Amino acid sequence: MADLHAPSAAVRRFDQGPQSVAEARRFVRSALDGVASDLVETAQLLVSELVTNAVLHARTEVEVSARVTDGTVRVGVGDRRPDLGLVPYRYPPYAGIGQGLALVEQLASRHGVDTGDETKTVWFELEPDGTPDGTAARADGWATSAPPSPSGAAAGTDGGTGPGATVTLVDVPAALYSASQQHRHTLLREVVLALACGHDLGVAPGELAAAQDMNHLISTCVTAALRQESSGAEVRSLPLVLPADAAPAVQALRTVLQLAEEAARDERFLTLPALPRSRVFRRWMFDQIVGQLAGGSPTAWTVVPREPGSSPSELVSWDAGQVRASRVPTIAADERNTIIAVNGPAADLLGWHADDLVGQPLTALIPEHLRKRHLTAFTSLLLSGQPRILGRSVPLPALHADGRLVPVRLFVQTQEMPDGRTVFVAQLTPRAAAPVAPSRPPGRARPAAPQQPGSAAPPAAPRREVSTGRGPAGMSALERLTLLADTAAALTNAPDLDEGVRQVGRVLTERLADWCAVDLFTAQAAQVERVCVVRRATGAAHPEEHEGRLPRVSETARGPLARALRGAGPLLLTEPSPPSRATSPLDTHYRELLRSMGTRSAVVAPLRARRQVIGALTVADGGAERQFTEEDLPLIDDLARALALGVDNARLYQETRNIAERLQRSLLPVLPELDHLQISARYAASSTTAQVGGDWYDSFVLPSGDIALVIGDVTGHNLDAAIAMSQLRSMLRGIAVDRQEPPATVLRRLDMANHSLYREATATCVYGLLKGPEEGPWELVHSSAGHLPPLLIGEDGRTRYLEEGAGVLLGLDPDLPRPTARDAIPARSTVLLYTDGLIERRHESLDHAMDRLRRHAAALAREPLDVLCDELLIGLGADSDDDIAVLAVRPTPAGGPTG
Secondary structure, eight states, X not given: OOOXXXXXXXXXXXXXXXXXXXHHHHHHHHHTTTSOHHHHHHHXXXXXXXXXXXXXXXXXXXXEEEEEETTEEEEEEEESOTTSOOOOOOOOGGGOSSOHHHHHHHHOSEEEXXXXXXXXXXXXXXXXXXXXXXXXXXXXXXOOXXXXXXXXXXXXXXXXXXXXXXXXXXXXXXXXXXXXHHHXXXXXXXXXXXHHTTOOOSOOHHHHHHHHHXXXXXXXXXXXXXXXXXXXXXXXXXXXXXXTTOHHHHXXXXXXXXXXXXXXXXXXXXXXOOOHHHXXXXXXXXXXXXXXXXXXXXXXXXXXXXXXXOOTTOOOOOOHHHHHHOSSOEEEEOTTSBXXXXXXXXXXXXXOOHHHHTTSBGGGGSOHHHHHHHHHHHHHHHHHOOOSSBTSEEEEEEEOTTSOEEEEEEEEEEEEOTTSOEEEEEEEEETTSOOOOOSSOTTOOOOOOOOOTTSOOOOOOOOOOOTTOSOXXXXXXXXXXXXXXXXXXXXXXXXXXXXXXXXXXXXXXXXXXXXXXXXXXXXXXXXXXXXXXXXXXXXXXXXXXXXXEOOOOOTTOOSHHHHHHTTOOOEEEOSOOOGGGOOSXXXXXXXXXXXXXXXSEEEEEEEEETTEEEEEEEEEEOOSSOOOOGGGHHHHHHHHHHHHHHHHHHHHHHHHHHHHHHHHHHTSOOOOOBTTEXXXXXXXXXXXXXXXXXXXEEEEEOTTSOEEXXXXXXXXXXXXXXXXXXXXXXXXXXXXXXHOOOHHHHHHHXXXXXXXXXXXXXXXXXXXXXXXXXXXXXXXXXXXXXXXXXXXXXXXXXXXXXXXXXXXXXXXXXXXXXXXXXXXXXXXXXXXXXXXXXXXXXXXXXXXXXXXXXXXXHHTTTSOHHHHHHHHHHHHSTTOSSOEEEEEEEEOOTTSOOO
């Protein structure tokens, strides 16, 4: 290798400050005077990157040398930290960091590093023709350095110099670690630059030096461990060899990053603070290092307690294909609030074509009255890292393409791209269907936790072992009964039908077959949908490619699947059918499924329920040691019967639930429209229970001109409660309009009718009359049957509960007297009626819950009523395990502001 310090080479030393970068650029331009301008500009770019690395990481004086030999430019950048090896990071161009070594690799003809006892020099050469010599670059180039030996770690700092100790990070998601590492480097760079400019961040120079060295050491160790890990798995266990006395340096790194996060939240940095899950991951990693260095045992990332918006169980990295394949309405947006992926169910729900939504701002799907607050909350999340609705099931309206509002439950989670960016994935569950709040992204099973070093291997899933290979014929009677029981339990315990069928597929592929498929008839005649294809082996064909709508069961379909869907079977398939036998699109599709999955034998059985065929089950083996035989058919037929019974029961339950939900929604009234009165209401079914309950609200104008306000809650969360609610609502309307009596009298009559006709029904209710002319003043006259008191919210934000007029709930004793309360309602104040699902939480006192409602409502006192209602549901109703009804009324004088 040529000597950079030959007489023809220009050499200059620079201080360790940031100003050295610009000075080194000017020096190189001067030293290369007369060289072609493109070579000079490239040399300046590369030397600025290398000097920046030296300033940020080595923190010693920098020596830059430059010379020209036969037209070839050779530049070297040296520092006095030979213990700091090179760690080339593969960050994307827009990451803003980690580009120095990557640029050298891309632009230099040759490059390398010379390490001596006291110095380290990174060098590169540029050829006159500007063409990098790839062979030479590989011969002289660098690879990711091995972790430095413990004795050399963090030399000259408090980074630790003791003997080595192994720390194991268990279940590390590669994408999440990459995002966390990139953010650590960015924050430390900002700290260095801020201190160089004289800003006081509360970071001592020695503390920053220890933090930088420890960050470099952790990155080096993890990079080396990832390079040695060849499995390609998304979740890995990584052993790191660190100095035994490195704990103080890790604590210094933690402290510096916390101070940097505070500066980022205060917008003093050009970077954003970490999002919740990345912040929790970083805290876990530091806790693991410190704890294990002190003798503690590893704790896997996958078992860290859940926190909204930072769940450690969301392990998979971003994959747009999984969004498009999901059967749950799903939309994904990036950090710019731009939609980047939409699946068909979401587009259908909101009246769009999926391709038309991609590229639009997310606000295109948000009602106008919530857009400003959404942008504020989204910006706050990015600036502060504090989540509001991440990881929570939130009832709110979405905007349909035709302008109407679609009630949904929103469940948002974050996923990381391998380049460090964050994607927000939102599942929208129509409130007429069972809400699902999964702990993992759609379509991807949670990876198994890697085995911890030194621990026994976890027991494998039970499989049959017979002398001739796998197969039902070799199973004992107990094993068969266990398989049937587990199949039924998998479907029963799942949150919805699709997930239940997939769970059944996992049970069957663990104990019976290499792969299986479940096809079900839809509501349309002769139309079949493949609900799931589950395969035991990983890394082979992608079974989800075969899921979805199948060709129709036409009269020409004669293949095995068509025969099973007509009731034949179970059918044993031991030889692939020739292409000539595929007489219909359905036959061709099924034959391609068997071929692509490497099938040697299969059994397809009809799924029968209530004397009808509702679908078909296919189980198949691809192994050479054994094939399915006639002896296997009875067990598979029993499994098909158990699966069919479970599917039919789930469909009946869903149908009943949807009927009750539609009934309940059909009873929600059309609110009166009055010039001097604003009225808004919301209803949200439970996020966790059966979607059917007895909550209701109502408002109507009496012949006298008074405005009737009603909120109620029938005991129970089932179809009976919904029916009782509809009966009470109808009776209350009839009594109130016919009698036009004071609220206490109306409730007494309602209680008497309820007691006579429906003796088992109990309910709470508030019935009130808002009285007064259009110009005011107004008065609320109300009586309460065991219900939570109305909340009066003043225009100035002051609040008080209207607690007078309280009596016993309906259904106990209709002869008990009922009191009446009268309260003045100032102009532009708000009367809020609500059910207990909005505020009550387990293990929390009612007083605390009511105080929380007052605080939220006070902050929304001047907001439009639609915003107030939606914000209350978002802020208080997320994850509620009870139904919620809200009714808000605000009198506004004629000609006054409407809010």
